[in-house]
Amino acid sequence: MLARTANSLFWMFRYLERAENTARLLDTGLRMALTRDVVSAEEEWRSVILTAGQRSGYEAKNASYTGMQAWNYVLRDKDNPSSVLAMLGNVRSNARQSRNVITGEVWEAVNDSWLHISEMLERPVGEQRVGEVVAAVRRAGTLTHGAVIGTMLRDQSFHFARAGTFIERADSIARILDMKYYLLLPSLSYVGSSLDTGQWDTVLRAVSGDRSYRWLNAGQIDARGIVEFLVLDERFPRSLSYCHTALRENLAALARMRGSEGQSNMLMRSADISLSERTIDSIFDQGLHEFLRQFMASNAAIGAAIAEDYRFLS
Incomplete structure (x- = not known):
């Protein structure tokens, strides 16, 4: 196998796993923040940003840690190279580069998920929709891993x-x-x-x-x-x-x-x-x-x- 193909496969699934785990982290922050007062909720969102390793970039753009600011930065901010949207874009790009060694089902799972989630993230995500977006990201991981297990040599x-x-x-x-x-x-x-x-x-x-x-x-x-x-x-x-x-x-x-x-x-x-x-x-x-x-x-x-x-x- 060519080294660049192996590299694409390796990083395709690293980015997929990272995006899914970031979505899980956001879901956890949302659950905890909803049960707390304003000050404690901001501390919870601060911990989410820290855990995701995105503190410096976030604080360069935001002066506080409100839920809307935090999850939109992590999910879709165009200046955040580690956003979920950017990571899923990297998944799709690496999948395209390794099309000759992945099955059609794996490509479809990646491409369909990308089209659906990128459409959901075209505009800022409000509190009523953040759960739906997080669920879609987690589902993308489940579908892709299932296609790998079920169809690849x-x-x-x-x-x-x-x-x-x-x-x-x-x-x-x-x-x-x-x-x-x-x-x-x-x-x-x-x-x-x-x-x-x-x-x-x-x-x-x-x-x-x-x-x-x-x-x-x-x-x-x-x-x-x-x-x-x-x-x-x-x-x-x-x-x-x-x-x-x-x-x-x-x-x-x-x-x-x-x-x-x-x-x-x-x-x-x-x-x-x-x-x-x-x-x-x-x-x-x-x-x-x-x-x-x-x-x-x-x-x-x-x-x-x-x-x-x-x-x-x-």
Whole structure:
């Protein structure tokens, strides 16, 4: 496979996953802000912008953190290169560049979703429509991933697409958990203690884990249990452990097809061993914030190694 085609597939699915997780983050911010007073609601929208990594650009254009300003900046602002609209545009552009290796169903899912969502975002989004837009973005991810699973050969194209998906998903989940956990704590001395049930419920909703977690834990919500679920539970498809297991398998498949392993495989093994040896107690002993920052740095190094191994940058 040509390096530029592999690069297009890898980044097509990174951008798709990033757009979907940004939409999930907006949905969570909306739910939390609606239950708070004006000052607390602005703090919630501030945390959304911070988690999305868009603070500097946002504050260059806006003096406050109202809901309308926040979600329109994240969804559609023409000066925001990381807006959902821009990310979905990148998904479509990369899909076009890799048309020869994706199926017609995958292209249709991407193109139809782009046309529908770009039309929805032609004008500012009001409070009555933001939920509809967020749902459409999440649906775009579901449709595209479904088309990949249901129609693509398990060849290099498939594995580059899935590698992009899981490396981005792991990063997004770690960022949501880190920022939410860090901002919700009134003091570092509260690490591991019980926090407001409603706030932690929104963290689970952000990653579509609320029903699974409640089923596994008889409806009991506590910070420690949620961290263990989102980091270590291999049964949940958005946990860090699940993402790294899936990423390892896809990188191993690519190495077999190429006939040799690269730096990404070695880094993946090291990261996998490190995570598999973790317990919830060891994570809290180290400090959740420190653990997640270390995880994100390792994840980013694997992503850079994939690009080097398969000559994305050449």
